[in-house]
Amino acid sequence: MPYYLKKRIIDWIIHMFMFGLLAVTLLPIGWMIYSSLKENTDILIGKIPLSNARNNVYEIMLDGPDLWVLTSDGGINKWDKNTLKEEDHATAQTMTTHFLLDKQHVWVSSANKHLQKFDKDDLKKSKQFNLPLPDFDKAKVVNSTIVSRQGKIYFTMGYKGFEELLEFDPVQEKVTRRFSLKNKLSPTQIRSLLPYKDKMLVGLDKGLLKLDLKSGKVEAVYNLVQYLPIGIARLRAINGKIVVSGNTGAFLFDTEKGKVTKTLYTGNALGLRVHGDKVYVGTNRGFKLYDLKTGKMQDHAQLFRQVRVDGTVIKDSEFAPAEVATLAFNGDRLYLGSTYGRVSIYNVKDQRVVGEGAARMGHLVISWVNYIDMWRNVDFGLYLRNSFFICGLAMVFAMVFATLAAYALSRFDFPGSKSFSMIILATQMVPGIMFLIPTYSNFVKLTEMTGFPIKGTYYGIVFVYSAFFVPFSIWILRGFFAAIPVELEEAARIDGCSPLQVFWHVALPLAIPGIIATGIYVFLQAWDELVFAWVLTSADTMTIPVGIRNFVGNYQNRFDLIMAAATVATIPVMILFFMLQKYIVKGLTAGAVKG
Amino acid sequence: MFKKWWKRAVKYRVAYLFILPTIIGMLILHVTPIFQGIYMSFLDLSQFTLNQYLAAPFVWFQNYYDVLINPNSPVRIGLFEAARNTAIYTIVVTFGTLWIGLLAALMVNREFKGKGLVRTLFLFPWVVPTYVTGILWGFMWQKEVGIINILLKDVFHIVAEKPFWLIGPNTLWAIIIPTIWRYWPFSMLLLLAGLQQIPEELYEAADIDGASPWRKFWMITWPLLKPVWAILILFGLIYNVYAFNIVIMMFGFGAGFPGEWGDLLMTNIFRNSFMQWNFGVGTAISVLLMITMIIIVNVWFIYYRKAEESTK
Structure with missing residues (x-):
């Protein structure tokens, strides 16, 4: 070769x-x-890739030749209603989503993006509207709801204590009215809306509320907790009556009498639709069909393909009962939507599935919310401020004193200089804990004797850090001063400068790169310091390492939050290093190679 | 003699002004505490006597006796293991960081595209704070959810069973590897600077003599890098004997006990001092450790001097 x-x-x-x-x-x-950025559940099952958002079908709507399949992750699928072929797709990437169709737009309400509209003909065209809402903890918003009535859109959100209804004008694109839903059952949580004549029926977690839209006054509130203990998830109107449903069943409610007149179904009613005299209730296992005229009830169960544990649909498997969250009608053909994006066309007369489709996978979930959660759970801002403040001040003090001492050591052959530098080296050989134990008891003792607090104060820890990092800094800085040619200073002396002036005007400017390098090194070391801070700081002066230690001790299994905290602790120093790495590399290597 | 000394002192009197703040700081935070610490190691300091530690009973060498000889003393439980772990940990980490750092320094000391970026990226672990290193690797070593076991078993099928890393003898590796990971970039940085100081002519001359790369390394690179690796070994020994952050944060994220294969002397002292309030014993172990370190460092210096003289 x-x-x-x-x-x-x-x-x-x-x-x-x-x-x-x-x-x-x-x-x-x-x-x-x-x-x-992962979800903790994924970490705990050892799953490496990021998860997709759950693409449960939330709403199915027929609109001319199109079928709109709307999923819980904010996915908007426009399908041909006969072939179930996808014609257009967009994702709003939302949480707790609700949908509404009008002539030209698909409206999407959500906890995190408030209100969005997508152009029906071209889903890429979208617009977001931020509504004047209080700053919610978005993880605690249960649902968002929009309905339309006479060209206006009514928007609200299910959040304990939030009792407002917003009227949004889609033409002017702004909120035109706000209704207060304060009632005698307050505080309540709004679960569903239904425009009914010139009223708005509002399903609450405790009952049903009737709002007069003209006067904006709450007309009546009916307590339905005995029927629906956690609230009315869905509301429909049929033959002058109202059907209310939730996780315990579906009931017929008479608004004039103000009470429930009939129980239609007991169990988890996921979907609710009315058609003529018929009420369709989607359940955990298929759907039920009630004929209010004849009082007959039919059960339909074999509707969807089965699903594997990881959420993929098994093709050609037997049809099995599954959740029916929503349905739409086309004569005898019913369009049914279920979990994992499953859609079936079901012929009620023949009782068989005549077509099926699947919505797209949900978007990848990047859990930025971990950072928000972490920030909410610990006072990380305080720790960051403390760390920056304490480490920054310690760096400045250490640099001032170390520069002076290092200059003296490298330029003046004064008596005691040899032993001084020996002591400096020797301090590096003593374990930090050796200083810590006596310092700790000295601080406690001093406070006891004078009543002057030192432990747990800023100046206490700043003093300790500055003094602690001085010897090492002197050791590095001495090399820098030694590298500056003496002739420059001698020339200045001949010109009549005092030793202080020589130091200030000649030596110091030349040593600045070295001082910066050493300073950053000290800052990194101080940022890294755990033991002294652990013992000598209090709740108010706590630095990041101590704060993180307390935090991760309390959240042992929340690896997502722990890693978010670790990242936040690392990023500032990493950025600092990246910006100033030229100085550090040059400075430290120069000092070390010469030393 | 004294007159000369005095003259020098007067001539350089400004120097004392320069070192004065440092001296004050060191007196308060270094010198006094050391003597206090030595004094405290002769006291019976428990949670009962801590508040009046000036009046605590003086027990002479009782603490040292308890630490070193007394077979029934509770403070000796786990102390031998901690010392053993510290010795293994220090040696493996010091030389591990040196060798990996040297390897990396030799690799990045070549001409290739993106040299600067690669060097910077290599330095990143060194910027990660040590307590984060502990937390992060504590997470990565988890038996079921840790990435290391997932890679070993589920991805590469190297092992049949997921091993425990944070329990049992494996613990020693679980603390050594992250420490090496955290510190070798710094070794690389210094060794790279040392490599760049070696004149190219030496290698050219060796090439003419037909020396093998191996021989060139041992005859030129290694001896000329001596000032760097000597410092690295010295500071490696000192820093690693006193290592604390990574280990304390890895086990129970700062709340747990590292176990008999993960406990180091520093974590042992910290537990004795600040969790069981046995300050006397804590300082006694610190003093013993300090004496050991001074002996080791002196031996190292003597060896280094000798080696230096023999090369001259």
Whole structure:
């Protein structure tokens, strides 16, 4: 083999090996950031990829030749109603989504993006409206609801204590009216809406509310907790009566008498539709069909394909009972929507499935919410502020004192200089805990004697840090001053400068890069310091390491939050390092190679 | 003699002004505490006597006796294991960081595209705070949900059963590997600077003599890097004997006990001092450790001097 070829092959092997090492080196950091964006349930089952949002079919609507399949992750699927072929698709990437169709737009309400509209003919065209709402904890919003009435859109959100209805004008694109839903059952949570004549019926977690839209007054409230203990999830009107349903059943409600007149179904009623005299109730296992005229009831169960544990649909499996969340009518053909994006066309007369489709997978979930949750659970802002404040001040003080001392050591051959530098080196050999134990008891003792608090204060820990990092800084800085040619200073002395002036005007400017490098190093070290901060800070002056330690101790299994906290603790120093790495690398290597 | 000394002191009197703040700081935070610590190691300091520690009973060498000899003393439980772990940990970590750092330094000390970026990326672990390193690797070593076991069993099928990393003898590796990961970039940084100081002519001359790469490394690179690796070994020994953050944060995220294969002297002292309030014993172990370190460092210096003289 020729020499140069061999050399190139070896070089290539080294190159590959180097990138392998680089990958291994960076993997833990990448894994930390990646895990902080995952859902904890995925971490706990050891799943590596990010999860897709659940694409349960939430609403199915027929609109001319099109079938709209709307899923809980904010997915909007426009299908041909006969072939179930996808014609257009968009995703709103929302939480607790609700949909509404009008002539030109698909309206999407959600907890995190309030109100969005998508153009029916081109779903890429969309617009978002931020509504004037209080700052919710979005994870606690149960549902959002929109209905339309006479060209206006009514929007509300299910959040305990939020009792308002917003009237949104789609033409002017702004909120035109706000209704207060305060009632005698307050505080309540709004679950569903139904425009009914010139009234608005509002399903609450405790009952049913009748709002007069003209006067904006609450007309009546009916307590239905005995029928629907956690609220009215769905509301429909039929023959002058109202059907209310929730997780305990579906009931016929007479608004004039103000009470439930008939129980239609007991059990979890997921979907509710009315058609003529018939009431369709979607349940956990298929759907029920009631004929109010004849009082007959039919049960339909074999509607959907089965699903594997990981959520993929098994093709050609037997039809089995599954949740029916929504349905739409087309004569005898019913369009049924279920979990995992499953859609079936069902012929009620023949009692068989005549077509099926599947909505797209949900969007990948990147859980930024971990950071919000983490921030909500711990006072991370305080820790960050404390860390920046304490480490920054300690760095400044340590640099001032170390620069002075290092200059003195490198330029003046004063008596005691040798033993001074020996002591400085010797302090590095003493375990930090050796300083900590007496310092701790001294602080406690001093406070006891003078009543002057030191432990748990800013100046206490800043003093400890500054003094603690001075010896090492002197050791590095001495090399920088030694590298500055003496002749410059001698020339200045001859020109009549005092030693202080020489230091200030000649030596100091030349040593600035070294001081910056050492300063950053000290800052990184102080940022990293756990033991002293653990013992010497209090709840108000706690730095990040101590705060994180307390936090992760309380959230042992919330790896997502722990990794989010770890990332937040790392990012500031990483950015600092990345910006100033030229100084650090140059400074530290210069000091070390000479030392 | 004294006159000369005094003259020098007067001539450089400004120097004392310069070092004065440092001296005050060190007196309060370094010198006094050391003597206090040595004094405290002779006291019976428990949670009962801590508040009046100036009046605590002086027990002479009782603490040292308890730590070193007394077979019935509770403070000795786990102390031998901690010392053993610390010794293994220190040596493996110090030389591991040195060798991996050297390997990486040699690899990045070549000409290739994106050299600067690769060097910077290699340095990233060194910026990750040590307590984060502990938390992060504590998470990665988890038996069921940790990425390491997932990679070993589910992805690469190297092992049949997921091993425990944070319980049993494996613990020692579980604390050594993250420490090496955290510190080798720094070794690389210094060694790379050292490599760049070696004149190219030496290698060219060796090439003319037909020296093998292996021989070139041992005859040129290694001896000329001596000032760097000498410092790295010295500071590696000191820092790793006093290692604390990574280990304390890895087990129960700062709340747990590292176990008999993960406990180090520093975590042991910290537990004795700040969790069981046995300050006397804590300082006694610290003093013993300090003496050991001073001996080791001196031995190292003597060896280093000798080696230096023999090369001259």
